[in-house]
Amino acid sequence: MTSHRLVGALALGVVGTLALAGCVAKADAAASAGLTVISTADGCDVSSATATSGTLSFEVANSGDDVTEFYLLADDGLRIVGEAENIAPGAKRTLTVVAQPGDYYTLCKPGMVGEGVGKAAFTVTGDAVAVHGEDAEQKQQAVDLYAAFVKDQVGQLVPAVQALVTAYESGDDASAQAQFPQVRAYYERIEPVAEALGDLDPRIDYREVDAVAEGLDWTGFHRLEKDLWVPAQDALNADGETPAWQDWAPSTPAERASYGDQLIADVQELYDYVHSDDFQKNLDAQGIGGISNGAIALLDEVATGKITGEEDWWSHTDLYDFAANVEGSKMAFSLVQDFATSQGDKGASLVTQIESGYSDLEAALATYGSLPLGFVPYTDLTEADKRQLTDLINALAEPLSQLTATVLE
Template identity: 80%
Template sequence: MTAIRTLGAVAAVSISALALAGCVAKADVAASDALTVTSTDAACDVSTATATSGTLSFDVTNESSEVSEFYLLADDGLRIVGEVENIAPGASRTLTVVAQPGDYFTLCKPGMVGEGVGRAAFSVTGDTVEATGDDAEQKQQAVDLYAAFVKDQVEQLVPAVDEFVAAYESGDDETARDLFAPTRAFYERIEPVAESLGDLDPRIDYREVDAVAEGLDWTGFHRIEKDLWVPAEDGLNADGSSAWTDWQPSTDAERAAFGDQLIADVAELNDYVHSDDFQQALDAQGIAGISNGAIGLLDEVATGKISGEEDWWSGTDLWDFAANVEGSKMAFSLVQDFATAQGDDGAALVTDIEQGYTDLEAALAEHGSLADGFVNYGELTDDDKREFTDLINALAEPLSQLTSTILE
């Protein structure tokens, strides 16, 4: 099964504390800053696994056969503290970050797809460093880190979809079923990005009832899902209609067409998030776009996952639920300092939001995890569903105030 970086217990590390590349003069770099990184096809060798807090520079040399990237990840393994990309074979580039005391991970990604290689623990000791730089720089850094997060998730989605589709097209349904939910997690963390691209999200992720209602060809994950979990003869669609109305299990040729279409659509998404158009769109939205993304992902949970209608045939809605929450919390973490900076009311709002995520994650953990799997949605009781609904509502109320607060 494709491995997934899970959020786990996210430490409350703010964007200004994590990394403000370029906001501290080179002369102020910490004494322990003499860090070199060698990226190869199979390894990511960092000259030391420890450093002293302050401004750190990682001089990255790419000795792999492909264009590579280097990441410094926060202790949850999901949030990106800093990254440098598009390092050509034989070339070198430098990543400079302000690193606070704490635990991190280093990682290289030759080919700029997949999970990367050489993931290793990296620790920073010493005193807390007060980051410098003006408000505009910090806001742009938040935008840049969100862009890096989105690109990383899509880069992992590409090979995961390749593996999933290969199993589906070959008729290895057992393997494809195992891969369905973990593959989708990469997409669910950044779904609002795809939703902004016209018909791309409908092609990738529309449910049957949505496609029929809008008169669209039904393709993507959920078209394949129904082939993998063939409904009973008396089975019903989410809208109460017969599951077999205008539907039959796909032929081998149809499987090949649906699988190849999903690969092509995900490749289009990958091209977009690595384009100037994507960066320009994020720059135009600024931190409000990140905040609205956090809100939008929680809305995805409230409108689809909590009802059990998203993954109607597989019952894997809790996987999507958890990934949406992860993506939402990651986006929130990038802008929470801007809310706190608005005074006592902003700080109180951040506290309420953090508690909301904590409570929701604890409830999810009672039913499994992205790392180990969740129970089938059909196993949830009405009380379980009511608890989730109450927790989502409790988080949604303060989260809905986030964008207006950070823009005050």
Template identity: 75%
Template sequence: MNAHRTIGTLAAASVIALALAGCVAKSDAAATGTLSVTSTGAACDVSAATATSGTLAFDVTNEGDQVTEFYLLAEDGLRIVGEVENIAPGTSRSLTVVAQPGEYFTLCKPGMVGEGVGRAAFTVTGEAVAIEGEDAELKQQAVDLYAAFVKDQVEQLAPAVDEFVAAYESGDDERARELFPQVRAYYERIEPVAESLGDLDPRIDYREVDAVAEGLDWTGFHRIEKDLWVPAEDALNADGETPAWQDWTPSTPDERAAYGDQLIADVQQLNDYVHSGDFTAALEAQGIAGVSNGAIALLDEVATGKITGEEDWWSGTDLWDFQANVEGSKNAFEIVRDFAASHGDEGEALVAEIVAGYADLEAALAQHGSLEAGFVNYRELTGADKRELADLINALAEPLSQLTSTILE
């Protein structure tokens, strides 16, 4: 990361499958379709795999022995269209959504942690429907969806960090190196949230050069990274001047345990925060502008750190972080895009330009790999490759910077 980062009625024919959702009592759901969901420790059974567009109610019953939650995810399997949480064993809750035609996934998360179980395809057919409701209510629902996305990512980050740290502390460096960029993706999608918490992000994600410049103890992902990718004798630190081996000694087993345990504790603090009233209050205070600004801030993460190759200096896994930042930014944008598009021709033109910008940037990244299959080492990119990515970031950043002001007009 960069030490100086700054932290009415919607369009009826929306081209995305966004459905603003809210949890309501079953008696309040005047649904065109009602589906039953049974959640257990190992399954998430939905009574049907298809439905017609309009208001849908998912009646979720928890037959497992842990508190659970239910998600309706967009086609990318990442963006949350609707979710209902804190379903205690033996109880039921209902999720009501206005579902547009498209492809989705359903998923349950026993224990409200990890990747969840029973992910299954779900198809909505029919015609696009207008989403009715007061503007303020719809904006609050958008904020709620962003909060759900953040919580989901941190819930997956926590057990992933546990596995990563276990490999690191036990000396299984090969496994830890494999997990490093995968684990960081969860964090990179929601990093501005951690940045709002004082010294938490520095403890989790500061680079060595930033920690030294600010006189801080260097801990977190990048401290562990340097142990896992032992610097070559002719390598320089991120400042481009200091030999990497100068004043450097690989961590002892006890030091590894301390760094690993600290990272687990810091991520748990982040997890506690995003499930607290303080987080809810902070998001509500920012309102929909906070969601829009989150999209902008995450693209800034790419522009100020990833594109330079300074983020993952030792491992060269910057493109994993790059992709995750873009995914997090796009998710926030997708949640608010209809609000921008509802501002006449100018709003629709702005949304179209942003959509095209994300598509171009994602296509360029795909030339170098993917989160699932892995990316090439950042050092393998040519100067032309980096210039292309930088140009695409700048092309997207300009219209994206107008998103918040457009929404608030």
């Protein structure tokens, strides 16, 4: 089927645009704007901070000493609109995107890990651009953009985990406590990727009760968590029955070193996987159905773990995980919503319901804080608060569950 539609996506928390490369009408392509980017160790110099809508070409030159990447980000600063990656020192790479009017950010990432450098506002003016192209081509581009998002999140997770572990192993618990929920957000946005890798997610993210039930060694984030938030004398384990202090003693420095180093190694394994050919092949095989299913799976994570308060049993930082799951789910939805809309009135109505569901859920979460500024402890929520969030999750889950079947019609 040939698609003739405007490609627009809802960004995380605000309305943005999704640009797909190589699918613009010839008349629009003729108006292509050429921009240059100089990437250095500490800068990302773009020749202009504005451009007119249409096909934009960013010629990225790496003047630094490390392999670098260049990103065009949506107005939330999180969702990737386009990227040029693996640019060797002294080399150049061109990123071409079809940019709709709106606000964006540009960013370079020397070393291809961390938050990047030189993040700057970039504005596209003019009229909306009609995007054309074979349906299969646009679907592949959606898959590629999701792969880029996953790699970006894991790329930020690696140094963040290293900093968390450094604080944990050195006994700087106050610093580690402050970092813990923020670091986990990178993982929670893309958790279904790790869950597909056998025992990797259990090693990184299993709760104590799950590890015990399956006869596994308990490692990962939540093993660190219990050391950082020493259980109260009257606290129970996540099974609701076993006293938290039963057979429990704080980890020794040597044990902390072991748990911390294991978490670093496991996250590095995740990084290696998402930068491998196997990862891209698996995403290609799943297609946009896999992206859609990822959106559904992340909302299921909220419904089955976060809303109960069982995920971060010791720290009560569940709302951070909750918000990150919703962000990751919404990002995945944004990549496939155009395909759902193309399925006539039924698809358009479904998209409207899903958009409304995300908006209502985000508004409710915002009353308790935000990822950048922090959330209240989950124990501060009343039963009525939790019921409201549960109702909103259920209201979103129902139409979202229909998404995969709709985009694959």
